[in-house]
Amino acid sequence: KVVRLYRNSLKLVSSWCIDRDIFNDKATEIRGQxxxxxxxxxxxxxxxxREGxxxxxxxxxxxxxRNPIMPGGSKFMRNPPLP
Structure with a gap:
């Protein structure tokens, strides 16, 4: 459960922090906690x-x-036209 909480917290930070440098700083803080x-x-x-x-x-x-080609993404199940 702890690993799942850690992974979900990193995914959540990646949604809030678009810049990779800021994400790395926040991820380091989370890892320290x-x-x-x-x-x-x-x-x-x-x-x-429970608090986490x-x-x-x-x-x-x-x-x-969301990754564009995964479920919920903008390109999911989009079939390109045949040539």
Whole structure:
């Protein structure tokens, strides 16, 4: 669950930060937050996981970035005309 939260937080940051330099800075901050709590007790880990999921829900982007050729993208299922 922690890895899933980390991946989802990076995807969320990529929706908010278009510039790659800003994204790298934010991703480093997120990684630092995860590394700071690496060896904590299971009770604290469950609480931190719940708080992280709540923060992820609060900061959800209204129009998240989607790859154009994946489901939800602008080019999904677009068939080019035959020559």
């Amino acid at each position: 995860f590394d700071d709590e690496r060896g904590c007790r299971p009770e604290k880990a469950i609480r931190l996981l 999921e709540d923060q992820l829900f609060i900061y959800t982007h209204p129009e998240p970035y």
